[in-house]
Amino acid sequence: MKLLMKVIFFGLPALVLAGTILTFNAGQYFKRPHGTADDVAAHLADASGLALAGQWEEARSAREELEQAWQRVRRRIVLTSDLDELLSFDELMAEFQGALDAEDKTQVHIATRKMQAIWDEFGR
Amino acid sequence: MTEPMVVVVRSVVTFLSLLVFSRILGKTHVAQLTFFDWVTGITIGSIAAEITTDLGVRPWPMYAGLIAWTGMTLLTQFASLKNRWVGKLLDGEPVVVIQNGQVLEGRLRLLRLRIDDLNGMLRSQGVFDLNEVEFAVMEPRGALSILKKSQNLPVTPSDLQIPTQYKGLGIDLVVDGEVQVQNLRRLNLNKDWLKEQLRQQKNIDLKEVFLAVIDSQGKLYVDTHADRAPATDDLSDYPGPN
Secondary structure: OHHHHHHHHHHHHHHHHHHHHHHHOOHHHHHOOOOOOOOHHHHHHHHHHHHHOOOHHHHHHHHHHHHHHHHHHHHHHOOOOOHHHHHHHHHHHHHHHHHHHOOOHHHHHHHHHHHHHHHHHOOO | OOHHHHHHHHHHHHHHHHHHHHHHHOOOOHHHOOHHHHHHHHHHHHHHHHHHHOOOOOHHHHHHHHHHHHHHHHHHHHHHHHOHHHHHHHHOOOEEEEEOOEEOHHHHHHOOOOHHHHHHHHHHOOOOOHHHEEEEEEOOOOOEEEEEOHHHOOOOOOOOOOOOOOOOOOEEEEEOOEEOHHHHHHOOOOHHHHHHHHHHHHOOOHHHEEEEEEOOOOOEEEEEOOOOOOHHHOOOOOOOOO
Protein backbone atom coordinates (compact mmCIF):
# COMPACT_ATOMS: atom_id res chain seq x y z
CA MET A 1 0.00 0.00 0.00
CA LYS A 2 2.81 2.39 0.96
CA LEU A 3 4.67 1.53 -2.23
CA LEU A 4 1.56 2.13 -4.30
CA MET A 5 1.06 5.52 -2.65
CA LYS A 6 4.70 6.39 -3.37
CA VAL A 7 4.32 5.35 -6.99
CA ILE A 8 1.20 7.51 -7.31
CA PHE A 9 2.81 10.45 -5.47
CA PHE A 10 5.91 10.55 -7.64
CA GLY A 11 4.78 8.66 -10.74
CA LEU A 12 1.64 10.65 -11.51
CA PRO A 13 3.32 14.09 -11.57
CA ALA A 14 6.20 12.65 -13.60
CA LEU A 15 3.67 11.18 -16.02
CA VAL A 16 1.85 14.52 -16.32
CA LEU A 17 5.06 16.41 -17.08
CA ALA A 18 6.43 13.77 -19.45
CA GLY A 19 3.08 13.52 -21.26
CA THR A 20 2.84 17.29 -21.65
CA ILE A 21 6.40 17.65 -22.94
CA LEU A 22 5.92 14.79 -25.39
CA THR A 23 2.58 16.13 -26.65
CA PHE A 24 3.84 19.68 -27.11
CA ASN A 25 6.86 18.35 -29.01
CA ALA A 26 4.93 15.93 -31.19
CA GLY A 27 4.30 18.46 -33.98
CA GLN A 28 6.71 16.73 -36.37
CA TYR A 29 5.01 13.38 -35.72
CA PHE A 30 1.49 14.75 -36.22
CA LYS A 31 2.60 16.49 -39.43
CA ARG A 32 4.04 13.30 -40.93
CA PRO A 33 1.75 11.76 -43.60
CA HIS A 34 0.05 8.48 -42.66
CA GLY A 35 -0.69 7.68 -46.32
CA THR A 36 -0.94 9.44 -49.67
CA ALA A 37 -4.22 11.20 -48.80
CA ASP A 38 -2.62 13.46 -46.20
CA ASP A 39 0.78 14.05 -47.80
CA VAL A 40 0.61 17.84 -48.02
CA ALA A 41 4.17 18.35 -49.29
CA ALA A 42 3.71 15.83 -52.12
CA HIS A 43 0.34 17.27 -53.16
CA LEU A 44 1.78 20.78 -53.12
CA ALA A 45 4.69 19.70 -55.33
CA ASP A 46 2.22 17.96 -57.69
CA ALA A 47 -0.14 20.91 -58.00
CA SER A 48 2.69 23.37 -58.41
CA GLY A 49 4.52 21.20 -60.97
CA LEU A 50 1.39 20.78 -63.08
CA ALA A 51 0.67 24.50 -62.99
CA LEU A 52 4.20 25.43 -64.01
CA ALA A 53 3.93 22.93 -66.88
CA GLY A 54 0.82 24.78 -68.03
CA GLN A 55 -1.58 21.91 -67.25
CA TRP A 56 -4.02 24.20 -65.44
CA GLU A 57 -7.02 21.88 -65.29
CA GLU A 58 -4.98 19.06 -63.75
CA ALA A 59 -3.30 21.55 -61.41
CA ARG A 60 -6.71 22.71 -60.13
CA SER A 61 -7.77 19.16 -59.41
CA ALA A 62 -4.42 18.52 -57.66
CA ARG A 63 -5.06 21.62 -55.57
CA GLU A 64 -8.38 20.12 -54.43
CA GLU A 65 -6.50 17.07 -53.18
CA LEU A 66 -3.94 19.35 -51.54
CA GLU A 67 -6.79 21.16 -49.75
CA GLN A 68 -8.22 17.87 -48.44
CA ALA A 69 -4.78 16.71 -47.29
CA TRP A 70 -4.18 20.02 -45.55
CA GLN A 71 -7.53 19.88 -43.72
CA ARG A 72 -6.64 16.39 -42.46
CA VAL A 73 -3.23 17.46 -41.17
CA ARG A 74 -4.49 20.79 -39.82
CA ARG A 75 -6.75 18.99 -37.32
CA ARG A 76 -3.77 17.00 -36.06
CA ILE A 77 -1.25 19.81 -35.68
CA VAL A 78 -3.58 22.47 -34.28
CA LEU A 79 -2.65 21.61 -30.66
CA THR A 80 1.08 22.03 -31.16
CA SER A 81 1.08 24.91 -33.65
CA ASP A 82 0.83 28.66 -33.66
CA LEU A 83 -2.68 29.56 -34.85
CA ASP A 84 -1.32 32.47 -36.91
CA GLU A 85 0.81 30.05 -38.94
CA LEU A 86 -2.21 27.83 -39.58
CA LEU A 87 -4.25 30.83 -40.71
CA SER A 88 -1.37 31.97 -42.94
CA PHE A 89 -1.33 28.57 -44.60
CA ASP A 90 -5.12 28.79 -45.08
CA GLU A 91 -4.67 32.18 -46.76
CA LEU A 92 -1.88 30.88 -48.96
CA MET A 93 -4.13 28.02 -50.07
CA ALA A 94 -6.61 30.67 -51.26
CA GLU A 95 -3.78 32.64 -52.88
CA PHE A 96 -2.63 29.49 -54.66
CA GLN A 97 -6.14 28.86 -55.92
CA GLY A 98 -6.31 32.46 -57.17
CA ALA A 99 -3.03 32.01 -59.03
CA LEU A 100 -4.39 28.83 -60.66
CA ASP A 101 -7.66 30.54 -61.61
CA ALA A 102 -5.71 33.43 -63.16
CA GLU A 103 -3.32 30.92 -64.72
CA ASP A 104 -0.44 33.10 -63.52
CA LYS A 105 2.82 31.15 -63.20
CA THR A 106 4.59 33.95 -61.29
CA GLN A 107 1.93 33.94 -58.57
CA VAL A 108 2.01 30.13 -58.48
CA HIS A 109 5.77 30.33 -57.87
CA ILE A 110 5.35 32.88 -55.06
CA ALA A 111 2.50 31.03 -53.32
CA THR A 112 4.29 27.68 -53.56
CA ARG A 113 7.50 29.06 -52.02
CA LYS A 114 5.58 30.73 -49.21
CA MET A 115 3.60 27.55 -48.49
CA GLN A 116 6.74 25.43 -48.48
CA ALA A 117 8.42 27.83 -46.05
CA ILE A 118 5.48 27.74 -43.62
CA TRP A 119 5.04 23.98 -44.04
CA ASP A 120 8.68 23.42 -43.08
CA GLU A 121 8.18 25.47 -39.92
CA PHE A 122 5.21 23.41 -38.64
CA GLY A 123 6.15 21.15 -35.77
CA ARG A 124 9.53 22.76 -35.08
CA MET B 1 -9.77 19.82 -33.24
CA THR B 2 -11.57 23.17 -33.00
CA GLU B 3 -10.00 26.21 -31.35
CA PRO B 4 -12.13 26.10 -28.17
CA MET B 5 -11.19 22.43 -27.88
CA VAL B 6 -7.50 23.35 -28.19
CA VAL B 7 -7.94 25.89 -25.39
CA VAL B 8 -9.64 23.27 -23.21
CA VAL B 9 -6.88 20.68 -23.81
CA ARG B 10 -4.14 23.24 -23.21
CA SER B 11 -5.94 24.40 -20.04
CA VAL B 12 -6.14 20.88 -18.62
CA VAL B 13 -2.52 20.13 -19.42
CA THR B 14 -1.23 23.46 -18.05
CA PHE B 15 -3.44 23.25 -14.96
CA LEU B 16 -2.05 19.83 -14.07
CA SER B 17 1.50 20.97 -14.78
CA LEU B 18 1.07 24.07 -12.63
CA LEU B 19 -0.25 21.88 -9.83
CA VAL B 20 2.88 19.72 -10.04
CA PHE B 21 5.20 22.76 -10.19
CA SER B 22 3.48 24.38 -7.20
CA ARG B 23 3.92 21.20 -5.17
CA ILE B 24 7.59 21.03 -6.20
CA LEU B 25 8.15 24.64 -5.15
CA GLY B 26 6.83 23.95 -1.67
CA LYS B 27 4.26 24.98 0.84
CA THR B 28 5.27 28.57 1.48
CA HIS B 29 2.19 30.51 2.51
CA VAL B 30 1.35 33.60 0.48
CA ALA B 31 1.88 35.78 3.56
CA GLN B 32 5.43 34.44 3.87
CA LEU B 33 6.48 35.33 0.35
CA THR B 34 9.21 37.86 -0.34
CA PHE B 35 8.57 40.41 -3.06
CA PHE B 36 10.76 38.37 -5.39
CA ASP B 37 8.82 35.15 -4.65
CA TRP B 38 5.62 37.01 -5.35
CA VAL B 39 6.85 38.39 -8.68
CA THR B 40 8.13 34.94 -9.64
CA GLY B 41 4.76 33.40 -8.83
CA ILE B 42 2.96 35.98 -10.94
CA THR B 43 5.36 35.40 -13.85
CA ILE B 44 4.86 31.64 -13.72
CA GLY B 45 1.08 32.17 -13.58
CA SER B 46 1.18 34.57 -16.53
CA ILE B 47 3.17 32.13 -18.66
CA ALA B 48 0.69 29.38 -17.80
CA ALA B 49 -2.23 31.64 -18.73
CA GLU B 50 -0.57 32.52 -22.02
CA ILE B 51 -0.04 28.85 -22.92
CA THR B 52 -3.71 28.27 -22.24
CA THR B 53 -5.40 31.08 -24.12
CA ASP B 54 -2.90 32.59 -26.53
CA LEU B 55 -3.27 30.36 -29.57
CA GLY B 56 -0.95 32.68 -31.48
CA VAL B 57 2.09 31.07 -29.87
CA ARG B 58 3.44 27.57 -30.07
CA PRO B 59 2.91 25.91 -26.68
CA TRP B 60 6.27 24.19 -26.38
CA PRO B 61 8.56 27.29 -26.20
CA MET B 62 6.17 28.78 -23.61
CA TYR B 63 6.09 25.54 -21.66
CA ALA B 64 9.89 25.47 -21.75
CA GLY B 65 9.76 28.97 -20.22
CA LEU B 66 7.46 27.68 -17.50
CA ILE B 67 9.89 24.87 -16.71
CA ALA B 68 12.82 27.30 -16.73
CA TRP B 69 11.13 29.73 -14.29
CA THR B 70 10.13 26.91 -11.98
CA GLY B 71 13.66 25.48 -12.17
CA MET B 72 15.26 28.86 -11.43
CA THR B 73 12.93 29.41 -8.48
CA LEU B 74 13.77 25.97 -7.13
CA LEU B 75 17.46 26.67 -7.63
CA THR B 76 17.32 29.93 -5.69
CA GLN B 77 15.40 28.16 -2.90
CA PHE B 78 18.12 25.51 -2.65
CA ALA B 79 20.89 28.11 -2.89
CA SER B 80 19.30 30.08 -0.02
CA LEU B 81 19.10 26.93 2.07
CA LYS B 82 22.65 25.79 1.40
CA ASN B 83 24.43 29.13 1.57
CA ARG B 84 23.66 31.80 4.15
CA TRP B 85 25.32 34.54 2.09
CA VAL B 86 23.16 33.70 -0.95
CA GLY B 87 20.12 33.51 1.31
CA LYS B 88 20.81 37.03 2.58
CA LEU B 89 21.41 38.26 -0.94
CA LEU B 90 18.12 36.82 -2.22
CA ASP B 91 15.81 37.33 0.73
CA GLY B 92 17.42 40.25 2.57
CA GLU B 93 17.94 40.52 6.32
CA PRO B 94 15.77 41.43 9.28
CA VAL B 95 16.00 45.16 10.01
CA VAL B 96 15.56 46.63 13.48
CA VAL B 97 13.19 49.61 13.22
CA ILE B 98 12.62 50.26 16.94
CA GLN B 99 15.56 49.84 19.30
CA ASN B 100 15.27 50.35 23.05
CA GLY B 101 11.98 52.14 22.46
CA GLN B 102 13.48 54.54 19.88
CA VAL B 103 12.09 54.61 16.34
CA LEU B 104 15.01 54.45 13.88
CA GLU B 105 13.93 56.84 11.13
CA GLY B 106 16.97 56.10 8.96
CA ARG B 107 16.07 52.43 8.83
CA LEU B 108 12.46 53.31 7.99
CA ARG B 109 13.68 55.44 5.07
CA LEU B 110 15.87 52.55 3.95
CA LEU B 111 12.81 50.28 3.93
CA ARG B 112 10.71 53.03 2.31
CA LEU B 113 8.31 52.65 5.21
CA ARG B 114 6.35 55.59 6.60
CA ILE B 115 5.80 56.06 10.33
CA ASP B 116 2.07 55.62 9.62
CA ASP B 117 2.81 52.22 8.09
CA LEU B 118 4.83 51.25 11.15
CA ASN B 119 2.05 52.42 13.47
CA GLY B 120 -0.47 50.40 11.47
CA MET B 121 1.67 47.29 11.70
CA LEU B 122 2.07 47.78 15.45
CA ARG B 123 -1.68 48.19 15.88
CA SER B 124 -2.32 45.01 13.87
CA GLN B 125 -0.14 43.26 16.45
CA GLY B 126 -2.21 44.69 19.29
CA VAL B 127 0.22 47.48 20.22
CA PHE B 128 -1.46 50.88 20.42
CA ASP B 129 1.17 52.62 22.55
CA LEU B 130 4.76 53.00 21.32
CA ASN B 131 5.88 53.24 24.97
CA GLU B 132 5.22 49.51 25.29
CA VAL B 133 7.72 48.52 22.57
CA GLU B 134 11.35 47.68 23.32
CA PHE B 135 12.30 46.25 19.91
CA ALA B 136 10.55 45.96 16.56
CA VAL B 137 12.13 44.07 13.71
CA MET B 138 11.04 44.16 10.08
CA GLU B 139 11.41 40.62 8.79
CA PRO B 140 12.55 39.90 5.21
CA ARG B 141 9.11 38.46 4.39
CA GLY B 142 7.35 41.65 5.39
CA ALA B 143 6.15 40.78 8.90
CA LEU B 144 6.89 42.99 11.90
CA SER B 145 8.15 41.16 14.99
CA ILE B 146 7.74 42.97 18.30
CA LEU B 147 9.38 42.55 21.67
CA LYS B 148 7.46 44.47 24.31
CA LYS B 149 9.12 46.07 27.33
CA SER B 150 9.34 43.57 30.19
CA GLN B 151 6.79 45.54 32.25
CA ASN B 152 4.28 45.21 29.40
CA LEU B 153 4.66 41.51 28.80
CA PRO B 154 1.79 39.27 29.93
CA VAL B 155 2.35 37.18 33.03
CA THR B 156 2.86 33.49 32.31
CA PRO B 157 2.40 30.48 34.63
CA SER B 158 6.18 30.13 34.81
CA ASP B 159 6.49 33.76 36.06
CA LEU B 160 4.13 32.80 38.89
CA GLN B 161 5.86 29.43 39.28
CA ILE B 162 2.59 27.57 38.71
CA PRO B 163 3.14 23.99 37.52
CA THR B 164 1.42 23.15 34.23
CA GLN B 165 0.63 19.91 32.44
CA TYR B 166 2.09 18.95 29.08
CA LYS B 167 -0.16 20.05 26.24
CA GLY B 168 0.47 18.32 22.92
CA LEU B 169 -1.36 18.35 19.62
CA GLY B 170 -4.95 17.22 19.35
CA ILE B 171 -5.57 14.20 17.15
CA ASP B 172 -8.65 13.86 14.94
CA LEU B 173 -10.66 10.72 15.65
CA VAL B 174 -13.76 11.59 13.63
CA VAL B 175 -13.74 14.04 10.72
CA ASP B 176 -16.87 14.85 8.77
CA GLY B 177 -18.61 11.92 10.45
CA GLU B 178 -15.91 9.49 9.32
CA VAL B 179 -13.87 7.60 11.92
CA GLN B 180 -10.12 8.08 11.37
CA VAL B 181 -9.09 4.46 11.88
CA GLN B 182 -5.39 5.10 11.26
CA ASN B 183 -5.29 7.74 14.01
CA LEU B 184 -7.03 5.37 16.45
CA ARG B 185 -4.49 2.70 15.53
CA ARG B 186 -1.60 5.13 16.15
CA LEU B 187 -2.92 5.67 19.67
CA ASN B 188 -3.46 1.92 20.20
CA LEU B 189 -7.20 2.50 20.41
CA ASN B 190 -10.15 1.16 18.44
CA LYS B 191 -13.67 2.03 17.35
CA ASP B 192 -15.26 0.28 20.36
CA TRP B 193 -13.16 2.39 22.73
CA LEU B 194 -14.28 5.53 20.86
CA LYS B 195 -17.96 4.52 21.07
CA GLU B 196 -17.61 3.85 24.78
CA GLN B 197 -15.86 7.18 25.45
CA LEU B 198 -18.48 9.09 23.48
CA ARG B 199 -21.19 7.41 25.54
CA GLN B 200 -19.38 8.03 28.83
CA GLN B 201 -18.02 11.55 28.26
CA LYS B 202 -20.74 13.08 26.09
CA ASN B 203 -23.62 10.60 26.20
CA ILE B 204 -23.92 10.48 22.39
CA ASP B 205 -23.79 7.89 19.65
CA LEU B 206 -20.95 7.73 17.10
CA LYS B 207 -23.44 8.27 14.25
CA GLU B 208 -24.25 11.73 15.62
CA VAL B 209 -20.65 12.91 15.64
CA PHE B 210 -19.38 15.38 13.03
CA LEU B 211 -15.93 16.04 14.55
CA ALA B 212 -14.12 14.40 17.47
CA VAL B 213 -10.63 15.38 18.59
CA ILE B 214 -8.69 13.90 21.48
CA ASP B 215 -6.21 16.08 23.39
CA SER B 216 -3.00 15.03 25.12
CA GLN B 217 -4.90 14.53 28.40
CA GLY B 218 -7.32 12.10 26.75
CA LYS B 219 -10.20 14.57 26.82
CA LEU B 220 -12.52 14.56 23.83
CA TYR B 221 -13.77 17.59 21.95
CA VAL B 222 -16.96 16.56 20.15
CA ASP B 223 -19.13 18.41 17.66
CA THR B 224 -22.35 16.78 16.50
CA HIS B 225 -24.15 17.01 13.16
CA ALA B 226 -27.09 18.71 14.90
CA ASP B 227 -26.20 22.33 15.68
CA ARG B 228 -27.86 23.80 18.72
CA ALA B 229 -26.87 27.45 18.33
CA PRO B 230 -29.64 29.69 19.71
CA ALA B 231 -31.32 32.07 17.27
CA THR B 232 -30.14 35.06 19.35
CA ASP B 233 -26.55 34.38 18.19
CA ASP B 234 -27.47 35.02 14.54
CA LEU B 235 -25.32 37.99 13.45
CA SER B 236 -27.37 38.76 10.37
CA ASP B 237 -29.20 42.06 10.88
CA TYR B 238 -31.08 42.47 7.63
CA PRO B 239 -33.60 40.44 5.71
CA GLY B 240 -32.25 38.88 2.54
CA PRO B 241 -29.74 36.31 1.41
CA ASN B 242 -27.08 35.38 3.95
